[in-house]
Amino acid sequence: MGTVNSGVLKGVSGKVGDLVLYERDGKTCVRSMPGSVKKSQTPLQLNQRKKMTLVNNFLQPFTKLLKRTFADPQSGKRAYNLAKSYNLQHGTKGFGETLEMNYQTALLCKGPLSEPFDVKGSANESGLTIQWKYDSKAGSPSDTLLVIRRHKEHVWFDFLFSGAKPSDLTYHWHLGPNDKVEDYHFWVAFTDQMGEKMSNSVYVEIGD
Known part of the structure; x- marks a missing residue:
């Protein structure tokens, strides 16, 4: 930034060639026009922008939940940013026009x-029955099951700390009469008694 002492330009504001003139504190100041930033159009960078939008749209409904399910105080980073970073690397598939979320590998808990x-x-008239296996030597019998669902078409999700123990091996989530299992993606994870530690989430494959 500079000041103008010339009587010709003094008091003038606006653009003159590559310069911008403006008034500040009674003085005429001058600065150069900002250089234009060329947007990269390489396929890789375009794909990365599209991936960023895709992952943000996927995670946005879960923002508050992620503070609990993706937290890592030692990292010094926000849980949402940790979830975004992970899913940018592991939660999508395809390239360009075929790029999409990979719900089987995406994580909502870590x-x-x-x-x-x-x-x-397995879907039935009253909701969804979930079955699983677990390693009794590695897990704790006091952990409990967290169930998460996200609508496939709308920005809507729900979750439930079910109270089911790992050794139960099954849990039935009762859904409303207007809810259809096929309209949702489902994930499960284990959490400890204090709700401070999580397992990685696992996608629920719905059988016929």
Whole structure:
């Protein structure tokens, strides 16, 4: 930034060539026009922008829940940013026009607890029955099951700290009469008694 002492330009404001003139504290100041930033159009960078939008749209409904399910105080980072970073790397599939969320690999919970495995779901008139297996040597019998669902078309989600123990091996989530299991994605995870530690979430594959 500079000041103008010339009588010709003094008191003038606006653009003159590559310069911008403006008034500040009774003085005429001058600065150069900001350089234009060229937007990269390389396929990789365009894909990254699209991936960022895709992951943000996926995580946005879970912002408050992630503070509990993706927290890592030692990292010094916000839980949402940790979840975004993970899912940018592991939670999508495809490239360009075929880029989409990979719900099977995306995580909504991340932590050190032993996670359920061989997770399967079956729909019935009253809701969803979830079955799983767990490693009794690695897990704690006092952990409990967290169930999460997200609507496939709308920005809406729900979750339930069910109270089911790992050794129960099954849990039935009663849904409302207007809810259809096929309209949702479901995940499960284990949490400790204090609700401070989590396992990684696992996608529930719904059988026929």
